[in-house]
Amino acid sequence: MPLTSFYHPEEKHYLPINPAALPLQILEQQPYPIKAVMVAFNNWFNQWPDQNTLKNQVLPQLDLMVVADLFMTETARWADYVLPTASLFEREDLVKGPGPYIQYQPRIMPPPDDCRSDFEIASGLAKRLGIGNYFERSPDDYLAEILAELDPSLGQDAFAELKLTGVLRRKLPENYPVAFCDKQFQTPTGRVEFYVERLLPFGCALPDYESPIEAYPDNPLYERFPLIYITEHGRYRVHSTFVFTPWLREIDAHPQLLIHPVTAALRLIEDGDLVRVFNDRGFVVLHARLSQAVPPQAVYLSQGWQSNDYVEGHAQTLTHNLSNPANAMGPNVSFSDVLVEVIKAR
Amino acid sequence: MVKRMVMVIDLQLCSGCNTCTIACKQENNLPDGVYWTNVITIGPGGEDRPRGEYPHLNLDYLPLGCQHCAVAPCIEVCPTSATFRLPDTGIVMLDTSLCVGCRYCMQVCPFTGVRVFSESLHYHLPYAVGDNPMAHRKKTVEKCTFCAHRLVEGLPPACVDACPLVARAFGDLNDPESEVSQLLRSRPHFQLLADKGTQASVYYLT
Numbered sequence: 001m002p003l004t005s006f007y008h009p010e011e012k013h014y015l016p017i018n019p020a021a022l023p024l025q026i027l028e029q030q031p032y033p034i035k036a037v038m039v040a041f042n043n044w045f046n047q048w049p050d051q052n053t054l055k056n057q058v059l060p061q062l063d064l065m066v067v068a069d070l071f072m073t074e075t076a077r078w079a080d081y082v083l084p085t086a087s088l089f090e091r092e093d094l095v096k097g098p099g100p101y102i103q104y105q106p107r108i109m110p111p112p113d114d115c116r117s118d119f120e121i122a123s124g125l126a127k128r129l130g131i132g133n134y135f136e137r138s139p140d141d142y143l144a145e146i147l148a149e150l151d152p153s154l155g156q157d158a159f160a161e162l163k164l165t166g167v168l169r170r171k172l173p174e175n176y177p178v179a180f181c182d183k184q185f186q187t188p189t190g191r192v193e194f195y196v197e198r199l200l201p202f203g204c205a206l207p208d209y210e211s212p213i214e215a216y217p218d219n220p221l222y223e224r225f226p227l228i229y230i231t232e233h234g235r236y237r238v239h240s241t242f243v244f245t246p247w248l249r250e251i252d253a254h255p256q257l258l259i260h261p262v263t264a265a266l267r268l269i270e271d272g273d274l275v276r277v278f279n280d281r282g283f284v285v286l287h288a289r290l291s292q293a294v295p296p297q298a299v300y301l302s303q304g305w306q307s308n309d310y311v312e313g314h315a316q317t318l319t320h321n322l323s324n325p326a327n328a329m330g331p332n333v334s335f336s337d338v339l340v341e342v343i344k345a346r
Numbered sequence: 347m348v349k350r351m352v353m354v355i356d357l358q359l360c361s362g363c364n365t366c367t368i369a370c371k372q373e374n375n376l377p378d379g380v381y382w383t384n385v386i387t388i389g390p391g392g393e394d395r396p397r398g399e400y401p402h403l404n405l406d407y408l409p410l411g412c413q414h415c416a417v418a419p420c421i422e423v424c425p426t427s428a429t430f431r432l433p434d435t436g437i438v439m440l441d442t443s444l445c446v447g448c449r450y451c452m453q454v455c456p457f458t459g460v461r462v463f464s465e466s467l468h469y470h471l472p473y474a475v476g477d478n479p480m481a482h483r484k485k486t487v488e489k490c491t492f493c494a495h496r497l498v499e500g501l502p503p504a505c506v507d508a509c510p511l512v513a514r515a516f517g518d519l520n521d522p523e524s525e526v527s528q529l530l531r532s533r534p535h536f537q538l539l540a541d542k543g544t545q546a547s548v549y550y551l552t
Contacts, residue, residue: 235363246470247371250379251364260400291391292400 012134020333023048023058023321036064038125039075040085040118043240046074046306049319049333052282068121071244074306074314085118086111092139094147094162099177100170102147104162202326212337213322221339225279227263227299229318231335234302243304255309256289258300259342264290267342274311274345277301279338282317285345286310299342303335311345350416350519351435351492353506354526354535355409356551359513362387362394362407369508370411373476373493377467380482382490383411383505386459409505409514412460412490413538413546414438420451428487436547437492445486452487456542461489476504492516519547 017025019042026034048054059065059078067079076082090111095103111117116124119142123135144159151158151170162168187193199205214221215228236252237243257275269275271290276283277299286301294300307314319335367384374382388406389397396403418438420429428444429451431437440451452461467484478495482488493503501507506514517524529535530549537546 246378247368251367291395292398292403293394293396293405295400 019044020321020323023050023054026058026061029061035062036066037062038066038068039079040068040121043069043073043075045078046240046314046316047303048321049316049335050281050321051314051316051319053321068118073240077307083121084112084115085121086115090115091117091119092143094143096150100172101167102150102162102170103167104165106163106166199326202324204326210324213324213334214320215337215339219339221279225339225341226297227340227342228297229277229279229336229338229340230294230298230300231303231315231319231338232300234304237302237304240304240306243306243309255286255301255305255315257286257342258291258294259288260292260294260296260298261290263296263299263342264288267344269342269344275342276313276345277315277318277340277342279318279340281320282313284310284313284315284318288342299340347520348433349435349521350547351414351437351497351516352519352526352547352549353414353492353503354515354517354529354549354551356513356515356529356533357406357408358551359511360385360407360409361511362405363510365508365510366409366505366514369504370490373496373504374478374480374491375469375474375476375482377464377469377482380462380464380467380488382462382488383409384459385409408550410457410459411505411548412438412492413457413544413548414490414492415544415546417544419454419456419544423450423454425450432494435492435494435497437494437497439491439494440487440489442480442483442486442488445483445488447485447487449487456539456544461487463487 022034022044025031026037045051045054055078064081065079066081066083067073067076068083068085069076070085070087072082088105089108091105092107093105095105097103117139119135119139123132126132126135140159147154147159147162148156153171154168158168184190185192187196188198194207196205204210211218216222233239234252236245236248242248257277259269259275264270267275269288269290271288273288274285275288276285278284284301301315303315305315318340319333319338321333323333362385364385367381370376370381370383376382385407387393387395388408389395389404391397394405396405398404414437416436418429418431421431421438424430425448426444426446428441428446430439430441432439447463449463452463455461463486464482464484467482478491478493480488480491480495493501493505496503502516503514506516515525515529517526519526519530521527526549529551533551535549535551537549539546
């Protein structure tokens with residue numbers, strides 16, 4: 001996990017945009033028009049819901065999309081420019097964790113020709129945009145500054161020490177990591193709130209059952225799309241990271257739709273058959289895997305596969321970008337509140 | 347005193363993650379599709395499919411590799427002595443430079459899927475990985491060596507080191523104080539196909 005701390009030159013802060021809200025902000029040009037997107041450490045065209053809207057409506061709004069990545073990801077395929085970046089073995093960084101530890105990530109070897117680290121890309125870009133003065137020092141200096149900002153008690157020489165030892169332990173509160181042991185809660189009342197006044201405008205100040213946005217039996221859509229589509233985390237990937245790793249692909253070769261044997265039998269689907277999963281938003285064609293591990297009302301598909309891993313279509317064309325307005329975290333996306341139907345593909 | 351190196355695998359801990367499978371591939375530079383250890387799912391359903399009916403399910407895994415039997419029929423039948431026992435540890439080795447690919451060992455072994463015979467060898471990576479100096483040869487048999495090349499360095503097999511749940515232990519059964527001896531004293535366990543009388547050196551804790 002990268003450090004959450006960020007470099008704030010002259011107290012200047014970047015404006016965070018909730019990534020889940022970004023497609024809508026591009027579409028509605030609010031709070032301002034976004035014309036260029038530079039993607040780093042992300043594969044949003046593969047991992048974001050409602051891929052057809054992304055490709056057919058959001059992307060045409062952009063004049064430029066640049067992707068910096070190690071691999072030809074789904075997102076990179078749709079970019080105007082792809083910048084090959086240095087791998088984590090080819091650049092220096094800090095790694096936070098596990099627990100109270102901070103690890104030093106040394107540069108083991110230089111990147112191949114023409115590959116640059118993300119820092120070099122950002123600083124080079126900043127120079128041409130006229131803000132190069134914020135990137136003039138070496139990555140070492142900035143890492144030392146980030147470390148000091150993260151934990152001022154570590155002292156001046158902390159980074160030099162960390163480079164020698166490879167790992168250091170942060171000072172932590174006495175009762176760490178017991179959550180809420182001081183019984184202080186970050187609520188307006190400072191107490192555990194079962195009645196949340198902030199949620200009064202949304203009609204959900206008290207905990208109560210509320211139907212999901214799409215996947216519930218009383219939804220009229222349920223008649224045409226009677227299966228709940230659940231996106232699960234694959235065991236051999238972290239989202240779409242490692243999807244290109246050949247050794248792992250030997251074990252987990254291609255995407256499979258997990259479907260209960262009874263649900264499959266009703267649709268004349270046998271184990272290993274090609275099936276088409278679809279709703280009004282999109283479709284994907286892949287192999288079915290009959291399993292008692294899933295309930296008869298739902299189908300499961302592990303996420304992270306790229307479009308060339310499917311026989312046709314993409315799983316993210318099935319999902320939607322709607323979220324409950326009461327969500328205190330801001331816009332979020334649900335990859336499991338989705339209705340679909342499954343039929344045998346030719 | 348002669349050692350008897352054994353592996354003890356805790357089936358209550360194994361989650362079937364296949365980290366051992368990949369660690370073995372990396373340590374031994376295994377060609378594509380070649381495994382010296384992997385994880386099989388217990389039951390008739392096949393890989394990662396639970397037994398029972400939803401929602402009353404059981405899912406259990408069994409890491410499998412060469413059992414390094416104390417009574418090893420593979421050694422008896424090998425016409426070129428390619429399969430032999432390391433005298434000081436009891437590990438059953440297979441020297442691919444001596445193997446002629448007759449596959450008698452595969453026929454006589456009571457365990458399926460622990461040996462690999464490849465008509466041709468391919469590698470995803472353009473360079474060799476891991477520390478096992480053994481050369482892979484096409485049309486020969488190969489199998490788990492209990493990482494004998496690591497043992498001489500005082501290291502446990504790569505799969506034991508890599509297991510994130512510490513489900514695998516490795517050590518000398520002839521040493522009553524070793525971790526494996528203590529585990530076998532304190533926990534119920536079994537050996538695969540004990541009725542065949544090969545005295546497997548892999549023990550499974552239940």
